[in-house]
Amino acid sequence: MASSSKTNAVATPAASSSKRGLIAIALAGLVALCAWLNTVNDQFYILSPESLEESFRTSLSVAASSDASASTNTSLIISTLLSQLVERHPDARIATDFQNPREWVLNNAGGAMGSMFIIHASITEYLIIFGTAVGTEGHTGRHTADDYFHILTGQQTAYSAGELTREIYNPGDIHHLPRGTVKQYAAAPETWALEYARGWIPLMLPFGFADTLFSTLDWPTLYHTVRITGREMIGNLLQGKI
Structure with a gap:
């Protein structure tokens, strides 16, 4: 022994x-x-920062020429934007039912809280309307995707460690967060944006779910987030879009 x-x-x-x-x-x-x-995912993209910027600027231009109130103007911007996306990307799976409350979900990530409408979600790209009516701030996350934040209304501010002054993004501005970089950011009340990420999207999901799993414990919201994201990703896979 x-x-x-x-x-x-x-x-x-x-x-x-x-x-x-x-x-x-x-x-x-x-x-x-x-x-x-990361050397092969370019071949799977069907959207591009350039084409999205064109749709983004057209929607702001249409809204600027109207006499709508602030809330109606935001709806006009989003509806015009979605129409532009459908027109410019006829082969893409684009969701347009933004007036349906069941298509919106709250999102807690990196300490920030907002809500989002998923326009497109696949393995290599996602496109959403994201924002908040009351304001928020938090951690951007360090991601395996490039992120483009097109400001539709309101204002976003951000900074990186070591910077002593803030970056300011107003309607018409685009905040590009290259993959692998990280910032603190804040959104003023009634800030809404078109957010586009291109890279390996599933690797971003743990960041998106962590606050719910370990803080808010908001299981219905988690369910609806998974339901909509899964529906769009699987739908795109069935169409051959990775």
Whole structure:
């Protein structure tokens, strides 16, 4: 019995070292896979920052020429924007029913809270209307996708660590957050934006779900977020869109 105990005592450090080695190899393999995937995802995009900017500016121009009130003007901007997207991207799966409350979900991520309407969601791209009627602030997240935030109404401010003054984004401005970068951001009341992300979208989901899982525990909202996101991603996959 004593001999067996000594053998186990000797074998345990070696086994632990072997496990650490396997974990290190697995992590290195995952990093290499992600690096390779980032070299091929361009072929799967059907949207582009340039075409989205054209639709974005057209919607603001139409709204600016109207005499609508602030709330009606926001609806006009969004409806014009969605019409532009359908017209410019006839082959894309574009959701337009933004006046249906069941298509909107609250979103808690990085300490910030807002609501979103999912226009398009696939494995490599998502396009949403995101914003807040009351204002919010939080962490952008550090993502595997480029993020373009087109300000429709209100104002967004942001800064990176080491900056002593804020960046200011007003209607008509586009805040580009390159993949891998991170900032603190704030949105003033009644700030709404067209947000476009291009990269590997499933890797962004843990950030999007973490606040719900570990803080708000808002299971109905989580269900509806998964329901709508899953519906759009699966729908796009069935059409051959990754």
